[in-house]
Amino acid sequence: MSLNGHHPAPSEFPPPVDSVKEFIKRELDSEDERIDVGVAIVGGGTAGLACANRLLQLLGDDPETMEKLGEVPVAVIEKAKTCGGHNLSGAVMRPGPLQELFPDMTREQWRQERFAFGEVTKEAVYMLPNGKAKVRIPPPPPFKNHGNEVVSVSALARFQQRQAEEGGAYVLTETSAAQLIVEDEQVVGIRSGDKGRGKDGEPLRNFEPGTDMMAAVTVLAEGCWGHLTGAAIKEFGLAEGREPQVWELGVKELWKVPKPLDRIIHTIGPWPLKLPAKYGQIGGTWLYPMQDEKTGEHLVSIGFVIDLDYRDATTSAHDLLQLFKTHPLVKGILEGGERVGWGAKALPGGGYWSMPKLSMPGALLVGDAGGMVDTVSLKGVHHCIRSGMLSAEAIYRSLKGGESLSSYEDAVERSAIGQELYQVRNTRQPFSKGFVKGAPLVNLAIATKGKLPPGRLEWHRNDEQPMFVGKTAGSYPKPDGKYIFDKLSSVYISGNATRDDAPNHIRVRKNVPREIAESWQWMCPAGVYEIPDDAPASGPVDVVVNYTNCVQCGAITAKGGRLTPPEGGDGPLYTLT
Numbered sequence: 001m002s003l004n005g006h007h008p009a010p011s012e013f014p015p016p017v018d019s020v021k022e023f024i025k026r027e028l029d030s031e032d033e034r035i036d037v038g039v040a041i042v043g044g045g046t047a048g049l050a051c052a053n054r055l056l057q058l059l060g061d062d063p064e065t066m067e068k069l070g071e072v073p074v075a076v077i078e079k080a081k082t083c084g085g086h087n088l089s090g091a092v093m094r095p096g097p098l099q100e101l102f103p104d105m106t107r108e109q110w111r112q113e114r115f116a117f118g119e120v121t122k123e124a125v126y127m128l129p130n131g132k133a134k135v136r137i138p139p140p141p142p143f144k145n146h147g148n149e150v151v152s153v154s155a156l157a158r159f160q161q162r163q164a165e166e167g168g169a170y171v172l173t174e175t176s177a178a179q180l181i182v183e184d185e186q187v188v189g190i191r192s193g194d195k196g197r198g199k200d201g202e203p204l205r206n207f208e209p210g211t212d213m214m215a216a217v218t219v220l221a222e223g224c225w226g227h228l229t230g231a232a233i234k235e236f237g238l239a240e241g242r243e244p245q246v247w248e249l250g251v252k253e254l255w256k257v258p259k260p261l262d263r264i265i266h267t268i269g270p271w272p273l274k275l276p277a278k279y280g281q282i283g284g285t286w287l288y289p290m291q292d293e294k295t296g297e298h299l300v301s302i303g304f305v306i307d308l309d310y311r312d313a314t315t316s317a318h319d320l321l322q323l324f325k326t327h328p329l330v331k332g333i334l335e336g337g338e339r340v341g342w343g344a345k346a347l348p349g350g351g352y353w354s355m356p357k358l359s360m361p362g363a364l365l366v367g368d369a370g371g372m373v374d375t376v377s378l379k380g381v382h383h384c385i386r387s388g389m390l391s392a393e394a395i396y397r398s399l400k401g402g403e404s405l406s407s408y409e410d411a412v413e414r415s416a417i418g419q420e421l422y423q424v425r426n427t428r429q430p431f432s433k434g435f436v437k438g439a440p441l442v443n444l445a446i447a448t449k450g451k452l453p454p455g456r457l458e459w460h461r462n463d464e465q466p467m468f469v470g471k472t473a474g475s476y477p478k479p480d481g482k483y484i485f486d487k488l489s490s491v492y493i494s495g496n497a498t499r500d501d502a503p504n505h506i507r508v509r510k511n512v513p514r515e516i517a518e519s520w521q522w523m524c525p526a527g528v529y530e531i532p533d534d535a536p537a538s539g540p541v542d543v544v545v546n547y548t549n550c551v552q553c554g555a556i557t558a559k560g561g562r563l564t565p566p567e568g569g570d571g572p573l574y575t576l577t
Helices: 019-023 046-060 063-068 096-101 107-112 153-167 227-235 317-324 328-334 381-401 407-414 416-423 429-433 435-447 487-493 514-523
Strands: 034-042 074-077 116-119 123-127 135-137 149-151 170-172 177-183 186-192 195-197 203-208 212-220 247-257 264-268 283-291 298-307 338-348 363-365 511-513 540-542
Touching: 019 177, 019 227, 034 046, 034 186, 046 063, 046 074, 046 096, 046 153, 046 381, 063 381, 074 153, 074 212, 096 381, 107 116, 107 149, 116 283, 149 153, 149 283, 153 170, 177 212, 177 227, 212 227, 212 381, 227 363, 247 317, 247 328, 264 328, 283 317, 298 317, 298 328, 338 487, 363 381, 381 407, 381 416, 407 416, 429 435, 511 514, 514 540
Parallel strands: 034 074, 034 212, 074 170, 123 264, 212 363
Antiparallel strands: 116 149, 123 135, 177 186, 186 212, 195 203, 247 298, 247 338, 264 283, 283 298, 511 540
């Protein structure tokens, strides 16, 4: 499949997009066409809404400062149909930050609100040598979850939205933030996206132009490297001196089962992945019980996560999850059940060394936008909430006394976010040597809390990984529509409702080497990328982009393409993911 022995890397075929030119606006509309808000928060996920709620708590005790921010002191701009509509995670959450944010609520009340589904009292970790056997091992320290809470981040975001609106936030759903407004080297707001354009960008009958939204402070809480975050990182040099960010992709299903699962379960390799280092495959799985106290239903969250640094173009997180379900361990849990939900999401995996600078004049990065995920312990939700709270407190100090927004960076570094991520700063990089060679160094890093191996271990960008067409796909099970599912039926139950005549929000090269096209086709959990049947077996091929299938997982950004802002309201509508 390679030309003259050369395996192409996606970075050799960059997408036709210039983040700074396209996503930064430097000329303001006239005053009568602008909207003024106090603080603009881009993204209605756990981090952005934690910022909104904490800031409104502080402003609620300071009506003078609240009044200075105008009629809309806090605005949340969310592109999904509702907050949480594009949010997905495992998820087992450390409860501390949420308890601090809403101190008057008990964990039992969380469950009544139906975003929390039970405290972890039992757990098990298995190593899977093949598709039939399992070896139970003691939970490694990062996997110990006793006392944590199983949650749905999409439901948690909807709860946080209600709290924020009660506190005085103006939440604009179905609204994309298309551009970051920069004036005199300072962020002064955002431009909302147009609505009602056709495939070629032409205005339709229901066309509504976007609006300049001016703000004293802008918070970028876009999640997995949003387009404004990427533009801000380039515009303000926020990644200088840092390691490049790297990414992972998770695919999740939600099952209603006849008998409850009594513990959380994690598995680690090598199966269902390929063990040889040439495949570059590192990943793991989870099974979490979700007991719905209101309905009495027994639910199970099951998912598969893989590093996006793999080399075999036929690697597919969705199909590997289907393969994982054929293991007797999993069949025994899901047997007799029904799949009721599905979703996919990329997540930042670079950790401490890959976190960009978190502040710039007029704006802050929070949560996943700042790379605050501990992929060793599979935790990020509590860091999102904590960073949102810390950003709100820094914003309040800035509004109240003129303190620099950079105090937020110091607060993050001193907090559990900085401390926990620092301890695992060199833990994932050794896996670039392969599972067998890397595992001892990973275990050493965990045991010494980052002291060994010493120094700063480097990353390389995922799109710089040369790709070849391997044999991973040969092991994928065929869909039967009952237990094993294809990608398109999965997209359907995600609630995806992108209109057929919407503009294309995905940028990729349309003619690339076969290895790159195969990478995109297999990687995408939603079947967005397609190679025509009459394409040549080797050499350059055309790529068809079925962008209306897109669930905006963000993986393409890591592997050679780029998401740009979709029309507000497009994409999935997750409920319990």
